[in-house]
Amino acid sequence: MKKHEDLIQKLADCLAACQFCADQCLAEDDVAKMIDCIRTDRDCADACQMAINFVARQSSNSKSVVDLCRNLCKACGDECAKHDMDHCQACANACRACEEACENFLKVAA
Template structure:
């Protein structure tokens, strides 16, 4: 258990969603944002960085979307559920696109393999959250 779940449990507003599902999504989003930023940074230092532009752009877009989504999901009390769903949906799309792009380079670049796996985990955690919100 990370620090996220006890923090959610301490919130004075009763959650209509299982705090474990929310915590898992927040943690996956936060991890994914950092991993995507690190992958983009590593891609920029590769010898063929000019051929990795699409990967770098998707890494950075995914990181930004994950950061924003984690912040909104962490403040679930009082936030319009449609807004939250829209962000989580967008995050699933960003994670899938990033995972697919990184997978194309995973055979030769370990950082892309790690990023592809993390973005898939994040997409799965977001889908679990969307299911819990239904």
């Protein structure tokens, strides 16, 4: 697990940022405008949690799960970047960092 410590940390950071962003979106004045953001936050958080589990236990399916996570991090980062709120911008940054960490893992795992 030590060799994937950076990836696991980025996944955990992204998971937390997505959970926080979704929660904060629910408190916005116009929640209806935040539906896509909330949904992508939740999808990304779930994918990050799954990727943490698979990478930590060195599953032979880690590559597939990390690839899915990378794609969902990109989608979530793109969605959150559309919104000016601090929580959305912080989430977009965490998603971008996680997407990059996933990409690096996939290059090594290939």
